[in-house]
Amino acid sequence: MLADSEKQLRIIGTQINYYFICKTKLWLFSHHIQMEQESELVSLGKMLHKDTYKRDKKDKTIDNLISFDFVRKGEILEIHEVKKSNKMSKAHHYQLLYYxxxxxxxKGISNAIGIIDYPKIRRKETLKLDNKNEKEIxxxxxxxxxxxxxxxxxxxxxPACLKCAYYELCFV
Ligand code: SF4
Incomplete structure (x- = not known):
C-alpha cells in the first residue's frame, strides 16, 4: 500500500499532467471521480518496459517515497520516465519537472536530471531544473x-478524448 505522502506526490504529478491534457479531466480526477481503467495503452507501456529496458537495472524508489520508471545512480541522479509516444510531450515534460x-x-537532491524516453520513436528528452521552470511549476x-x-x-x-475513460461522462 502507498504511504499518504507518496499518494499525494503521485496525485500532484498526475494533476500537472492532466492540466496540459484537459482541464475537465484534471477537475474530475481531483474530485475523486476516477474511471481510469487498465487499457491497451497501459499494457503497451508495460511491454515497452519489459522488452526495451530489460537490461536496465531498476531502482524504482527514492526514500520509499517517490517512484519512477527507473533510476540510474551515477555522479548525477537520472530519473527516467518511459512513454509510449510524444503526443502529450508537454504534459510529460512538466510532470517530470515537478518530480x-x-x-x-x-529532499535536498539538486543534482538530478529527468530523462523522458520514447523507445518507439527512439527519442529522448533531457530535463534539468532551473529558475525559470521552477517558477513555472x-x-x-x-x-x-x-x-x-x-x-x-x-x-x-x-485529441485525448478518444482514449479517455471520462468520455461517456462528458459526451454521452
Ligand atoms: S473526455 Fe475529453 S473533455 Fe472529457 S475529460 Fe476526457 S479529455 Fe477531457
Missing part, C-alpha cells in the same frame, strides 16, 4: 488550485 522540483525542495500548481476551487470546466473535444 525534480520535489526532490530539490523536499509553482505557477502551474497555483493555477491548478484555482481551477479546482471553481465549477467543473465544460468538456471540450480534444
Amino acid at each position: 525534480l522540483h520535489y526532490l530539490k525542495n523536499e 509553482e505557477n502551474i500548481t497555483k493555477r491548478i488550485g484555482n481551477i479546482l476551487s471553481e465549477e467543473m470546466p465544460a468538456p471540450q473535444k480534444v
Whole structure:
C-alpha cells in the first residue's frame, strides 16, 4: 500500500499532467471521480518496459517515497520516465519537472536530471531544473488550485478524448 505522502506526490504529478491534457479531466480526477481503467495503452507501456529496458537495472524508489520508471545512480541522479509516444510531450515534460522540483525542495537532491524516453520513436528528452521552470511549476500548481476551487470546466473535444475513460461522462 502507498504511504499518504507518496499518494499525494503521485496525485500532484498526475494533476500537472492532466492540466496540459484537459482541464475537465484534471477537475474530475481531483474530485475523486476516477474511471481510469487498465487499457491497451497501459499494457503497451508495460511491454515497452519489459522488452526495451530489460537490461536496465531498476531502482524504482527514492526514500520509499517517490517512484519512477527507473533510476540510474551515477555522479548525477537520472530519473527516467518511459512513454509510449510524444503526443502529450508537454504534459510529460512538466510532470517530470515537478518530480525534480520535489526532490530539490523536499529532499535536498539538486543534482538530478529527468530523462523522458520514447523507445518507439527512439527519442529522448533531457530535463534539468532551473529558475525559470521552477517558477513555472509553482505557477502551474497555483493555477491548478484555482481551477479546482471553481465549477467543473465544460468538456471540450480534444485529441485525448478518444482514449479517455471520462468520455461517456462528458459526451454521452
Ligand atoms: S473526455 Fe475529453 S473533455 Fe472529457 S475529460 Fe476526457 S479529455 Fe477531457
